[in-house]
Amino acid sequence: MSTTKTRSSLWQVMQREWRILTSRPLYLFCMVIAPLFCYVFFTTLMDEGLPQNLPAGIVDLDDTALSRRVARNLDAMPQTEVIAHYANVSEARRAVQRGEIYGFFLLPEGLSAEAQTQKQPTVSFYTNYSYLIAGSLLFRDMKMLGELTSGAASRSVLYAKGASEDEAMAYLRPIVIDTHALGNPWLNYSIYLSNILLPAVLCLLIMMVTVAGIGMEIKGGTAKAWLEASNGSIATALTGKLLPQTAVFMLMGILYNVYLYGYLGFPCQSGIVPMLLATLCLILASQALGIVMIAIFPTLRLGLSLASLWGVISISISGFSFPVMAMPGAIQALSILFPLRHYFLIYVDEALHGYGFAYSWPHYVALLLFLLLPLLILGRLKTALLHYRYTP
Incomplete structure (x- = not known):
C-alpha cells in the first residue's frame, strides 16, 4: 500500500472514530466527565492535607x-x-x-x-x-x-x-533528634495520594475505553466495515481508531498535571514537562494493554473484566501504598507488567526528588516497550475481527 493511500485510509478511520466518539454519550462520560469528577473528588476530599479534629x-x-x-x-x-x-x-x-x-x-x-x-x-x-x-x-x-x-x-x-x-x-532528652520529611515536608495526604490516584483512574479508563471501542466493533458486527475503511490493514485500523482517543486522554492528562502542579502547587522539582511526557507514555502503554486484552478475550464482557481487574490491581502493585520491595519476590517481578508502576517511579524521581532524565529513563523505555505487545497478537485480533461471532 502506497504512503498516500495509507494516509488516506488512516484519515478515513480517524474521521469514522470521531463520529463514533461524538455520537455515543458513553464515550463522553468515560473520557471526560468521569476523569474530571475524580480529579475534583479526590483533591477536594483531602484539601486540608491531613484529617483534622x-x-x-x-x-x-x-x-x-x-x-x-x-x-x-x-x-x-x-x-x-x-x-x-x-x-x-x-x-x-x-x-x-x-x-x-x-x-x-x-x-x-x-x-x-x-x-x-x-x-x-x-x-x-x-x-x-x-x-x-x-x-x-x-x-x-x-x-x-x-x-x-x-x-x-x-x-x-x-x-x-x-x-x-x-x-x-x-x-x-539526652539526644535531640532533628527530623526532615523529604519530598512532602507538609505531610500532606493529598500530595501523597492524588499524584497517583488521578493517573491510576485515567489508566483504568483508558484500558476500558480501548477494550470497549474494539469490543463494540465485534459485538455490533461493524468490524469488517472498520477494516475496509483501513484497506484491510489492522495496523492502520488500530492507529486510526486510537489516535482520536489518545488526543482526548492526553488533554485530560495535561489537565490533571496543570491542576496538580500549577493550580494546587504540588511539588514538582523537575518541572511539568517530564511529567507530561510520562503521562503520554502512560496513555500509550495503557492503550497497548487494552489491545492485548481484547485480542486475548474478544468478548466485550471478558475484555472489560480483565481491563478493570488489571487497572484496580495497578493501584496496589504500583508501590505508593505499600513498598514493592517488601512484597513477595513473585509479585515484585510481576510489578513491571503494570504501566502505573513505572509512572510512579518516574514521579518519585522527577517530581519529588528532581533527579532528572538520567535516573528515570529506564522507566520511560519500559512504558514504550508496552507498545510492542500488540505486535504479538495483531494476527489473532484481525482473525477475531473478521470471523468471531459475538455470543451474549
Whole structure:
C-alpha cells in the first residue's frame, strides 16, 4: 500500500472514530466527565492535607488538675478533638463500637498522686484501627501526649530536687533528634495520594475505553466495515481508531498535571514537562494493554473484566501504598507488567526528588516497550475481527 493511500485510509478511520466518539454519550462520560469528577473528588476530599479534629474520648478516673490538663492538651492537638468524657472504659468502648469516636485516652485513678511520688503510673490509650488513617493519626497524637505527660512529671521531680532547666532537659532528652520529611515536608495526604490516584483512574479508563471501542466493533458486527475503511490493514485500523482517543486522554492528562502542579502547587522539582511526557507514555502503554486484552478475550464482557481487574490491581502493585520491595519476590517481578508502576517511579524521581532524565529513563523505555505487545497478537485480533461471532 502506497504512503498516500495509507494516509488516506488512516484519515478515513480517524474521521469514522470521531463520529463514533461524538455520537455515543458513553464515550463522553468515560473520557471526560468521569476523569474530571475524580480529579475534583479526590483533591477536594483531602484539601486540608491531613484529617483534622478526629473525634476521641477521655476516661478520667483521677479527676485532678493534672488529669484535666492532660485532657486539654489532647484536645489542643490538631488531629484530635475530645468530644466526650466517659465514666468508665466500658462506656468508651461501646462508643468506639458505635463509631462515635475513633479512640479514647484512659487516665487511671491516683495518676497525680503516683506521679508526684515517682511510682510510675500507667496511662492507656485505645484506637480503632479498622479505620487505618484515623486510627494511625489518633495513635500518634495519644502516644505523643503520653510521652509528654511522662516527661512533664519527670521534669517536675527534677525541679523539686534542685535541677536547672538545662540539666532537666539534658536528662530527659539526652539526644535531640532533628527530623526532615523529604519530598512532602507538609505531610500532606493529598500530595501523597492524588499524584497517583488521578493517573491510576485515567489508566483504568483508558484500558476500558480501548477494550470497549474494539469490543463494540465485534459485538455490533461493524468490524469488517472498520477494516475496509483501513484497506484491510489492522495496523492502520488500530492507529486510526486510537489516535482520536489518545488526543482526548492526553488533554485530560495535561489537565490533571496543570491542576496538580500549577493550580494546587504540588511539588514538582523537575518541572511539568517530564511529567507530561510520562503521562503520554502512560496513555500509550495503557492503550497497548487494552489491545492485548481484547485480542486475548474478544468478548466485550471478558475484555472489560480483565481491563478493570488489571487497572484496580495497578493501584496496589504500583508501590505508593505499600513498598514493592517488601512484597513477595513473585509479585515484585510481576510489578513491571503494570504501566502505573513505572509512572510512579518516574514521579518519585522527577517530581519529588528532581533527579532528572538520567535516573528515570529506564522507566520511560519500559512504558514504550508496552507498545510492542500488540505486535504479538495483531494476527489473532484481525482473525477475531473478521470471523468471531459475538455470543451474549
